[in-house]
Every structure is written in C-alpha cells, then in structure tokens.
Amino acid sequence: MQEKLEKVLAEAREQLKEAGTLEETEAIRVRVLGKKGQLTQILRGMGKLSREEKKEMGMAANRAKAQFEEMLRERVKQVREKTREARFREEKIDVTEPGVQVTIGVEHPITQVINEIVGIFRSMGYSVYESPEVDTVFNTFDGLNSPEFHPARDMSDTFYIGKDIVLRPHTSSGEVRAEKELPLPYKIVIPGRCFRCDTPDATHSPTFHQVEMMVIGENITMADLKGSLDHMAKQLFGPETRTKFRPHHFPFTEPSAEMDVSCFKCGGKGCNVCKGSGWIEILGCGMTHPHVHRVGGIDTEKYTGFAVGMGVERIAMLKYGIDDIRLLYENDMRFINQFK
Missing domain, CATH: 3.30.930.10 (Bira Bifunctional Protein; Domain 2)
Known part of the structure; x- marks a missing residue:
C-alpha cells in the first residue's frame, strides 16, 4: 500500500503541474480526496491489515494526504496569480489613446x-x-x-x-x-x-x-x-x-x-x-x-x-x-x- 500512496502522489504532482484553471485543480482534488478518490479507496482497504500495519499505514496515509494538500494549495495559489495577471493584461488601459465618444440622446x-x-x-x-x-x-x-x-x-x-x-x-x-x-x-x-x-x-x-x-x-x-x-x-x-x-x-x-x-x-x-x-x-x-x-x-x-x-x-x-x-x-x- 505504501507503493500505491507514492504512486498516487506522483500522479497528482504531475497532474497539478498541467492544471491551468481552478476548475482543473478542483477536479484533481476530487480525484484524490473525494468519496471515491484514490486516497480514499486505499484507506478503505486497510481493514485487512494487522493492528501494527494499520498504525503504520495510517501514519503514511496522513503524511501523503498532507503532502497532497500542500501541493494543491501551492498550485491553486499559482493558478490564481496567473489568472489575475492575465486579467490585468486584458483590462489594461492605454491612457494615451483617445476615449470612446459617448452618444448623448435627445428628447423627442x-x-x-x-x-x-x-x-x-x-x-x-x-x-x-x-x-x-x-x-x-x-x-x-x-x-x-x-x-x-x-x-x-x-x-x-x-x-x-x-x-x-x-x-x-x-x-x-x-x-x-x-x-x-x-x-x-x-x-x-x-x-x-x-x-x-x-x-x-x-x-x-x-x-x-x-x-x-x-x-x-x-x-x-x-x-x-x-x-x-x-x-x-x-x-x-x-x-x-x-x-x-x-x-x-x-x-x-x-x-x-x-x-x-x-x-x-x-x-x-x-x-x-x-x-x-x-x-x-x-x-x-x-x-x-x-x-x-x-x-x-x-x-x-x-x-x-x-x-x-x-x-x-x-x-x-x-x-x-x-x-x-x-x-x-x-x-x-x-x-x-x-x-x-
């Protein structure tokens, strides 16, 4: 199971690198931590382990979860920053350009x-x-x-x-x-x-x-x-x-x-x-x-x-x-x- 945890983290890390929007990062979070997520499925399979193995596996799972959440927070922060910068570029105003003439109406x-x-x-x-x-x-x-x-x-x-x-x-x-x-x-x-x-x-x-x-x-x-x-x-x-x-x-x-x-x-x-x-x-x-x-x-x-x-x-x-x-x-x- 330790190998499965490491594999899940590795896949999540690669997927987060490719995520370019908040919707994509949310989809990765659900894929890993959702009710039917990969990490959730691994934790559900611990019922067959011995007491010592459960303890050890539980600690490993918590570490993996913490690592994933840290990666997720960091990527969300980066995506938001890029989105904000892109918006600033799109909404940039050139104050040297002449303004758009506003047509004023007239009473009939x-x-x-x-x-x-x-x-x-x-x-x-x-x-x-x-x-x-x-x-x-x-x-x-x-x-x-x-x-x-x-x-x-x-x-x-x-x-x-x-x-x-x-x-x-x-x-x-x-x-x-x-x-x-x-x-x-x-x-x-x-x-x-x-x-x-x-x-x-x-x-x-x-x-x-x-x-x-x-x-x-x-x-x-x-x-x-x-x-x-x-x-x-x-x-x-x-x-x-x-x-x-x-x-x-x-x-x-x-x-x-x-x-x-x-x-x-x-x-x-x-x-x-x-x-x-x-x-x-x-x-x-x-x-x-x-x-x-x-x-x-x-x-x-x-x-x-x-x-x-x-x-x-x-x-x-x-x-x-x-x-x-x-x-x-x-x-x-x-x-x-x-x-x-």
Whole structure:
C-alpha cells in the first residue's frame, strides 16, 4: 500500500503541474480526496491489515494526504496569480489613446413641446393632472355635454374597446375626473396621448398627443382665459406674438372660441406657413359649460372656469417647420437628432 500512496502522489504532482484553471485543480482534488478518490479507496482497504500495519499505514496515509494538500494549495495559489495577471493584461488601459465618444440622446420633439407647454403653465401656478388613456364613454362624451348624435361618438371616429369603454379621443375626458377628485379651486394641465380612427397621412395620425388646461374658481372670466393664453403664446412662440380669438362651438364650453397666433415665420405679413393670412390656428378653448360642472358636483352659482385643448403635434410641426406628422413616429434618429 505504501507503493500505491507514492504512486498516487506522483500522479497528482504531475497532474497539478498541467492544471491551468481552478476548475482543473478542483477536479484533481476530487480525484484524490473525494468519496471515491484514490486516497480514499486505499484507506478503505486497510481493514485487512494487522493492528501494527494499520498504525503504520495510517501514519503514511496522513503524511501523503498532507503532502497532497500542500501541493494543491501551492498550485491553486499559482493558478490564481496567473489568472489575475492575465486579467490585468486584458483590462489594461492605454491612457494615451483617445476615449470612446459617448452618444448623448435627445428628447423627442413631442416630449420637448409637452414639457415646454407644461413648464409655462407651471410658472402660472398650474399643477399636472394625469388621466387614463382608456376611459368611459360617460367621461369622454356624456359628462362633457356631447349629445348622443355627436359624430365623434361614432365607431368610425372613436376606438371602442367595449360598449361603454373607449380609447380617449381627447384629453378633455380628464376634466370630468378632475372635477370629482380635486378640491376647489384648482388650476391644472392634463397632457397625454389620444386616439382617433384617422388614416395616417401628412397631417393625420391615429395616435397623437394633446395638452388640456382647466381652471375652476370664483369669479373666473373670459378675460382670465385670454390673458393666460396670450402669456402662453408669447412664451412659446416669442414676445412679439399676437393672439386672436374667433367664436366657435364646443359642447363642453360656452362661450367657445378658437385661438390664432400671428405667424411666427412672417410676423403676420403672410407666407406659405400661414397660407397668406398672417395667422395660425393653434387651439380651442372656452368657458366650461355649467352642465359639465354639475356632472362634477360643482356649485355653478359660486364657481366658474375655463378649459383649453391643444394638439401637441400641430404645435411641434408649426414651431419646428415639420411638414409631415409621420416623421414624428418613424423613429429615424437622423430626424430626431436635429432637435438636440
């Protein structure tokens, strides 16, 4: 058995010399000291020896085990050192080489316009209110005083998920929710994505964005509405911008108006952007209809308010001279990188 021990040690020594990874050294350890290892098998065969032979053989086996473990520790140390050195060589950095240029992203022009509009109204004391993109027919139409025969309620104009559930066609649906949830008085801006059954072309998209503004308080008048929007237009398009309000009809406001701004390209003289008129329509607005306030449980004898809705894509296209709305949704970085 002494010869077997010496043979096991000799083989292990040669194998450890060839081991180049920690996995290989571990495999050698298992081969020698594992439950079915060579040294373990030798020790199990000592049962047939005499008492004196067992004693002598046990001492020899312990010495062999100690020698193997010392060789193993030394080889593991060497392998770890070589691995560390190899890693250092691979990860070595040449500080004289030019660095890798990091590409910095850019906010999408739609996001930029939303943030700019929201920022303007925040400066006037407005808060941001978020409403869901999937809403009820009541919040979308009935609560906003839209009659049952209104064309927007038809399935050819609005995406219906169920009989009483739709993808919101305008952020105005958030007005009804805000009236029921928020304490009075309040000034809020509601940005978000909307959906309509439009065929994509240069000026239409089935997915688009709006920003809604809503104010409710005591003694709120049309003058407050006009002053707020005139300030917004000057902040958005420049201090020389003029505004014009034209009578219009929206079921959820009375009186209602559409607001034009003086053409920021020609200064109101007339050009291809404003189609020679000197004015550009950008939004619809009006004093909130009492019926809408009653839906929210608001005392119409005490409180009045106004609401404004504008399309973000329209503002972005006008402001940045974009001639096709589809460019905003094609994810072409050559286009988006122009807005850094």
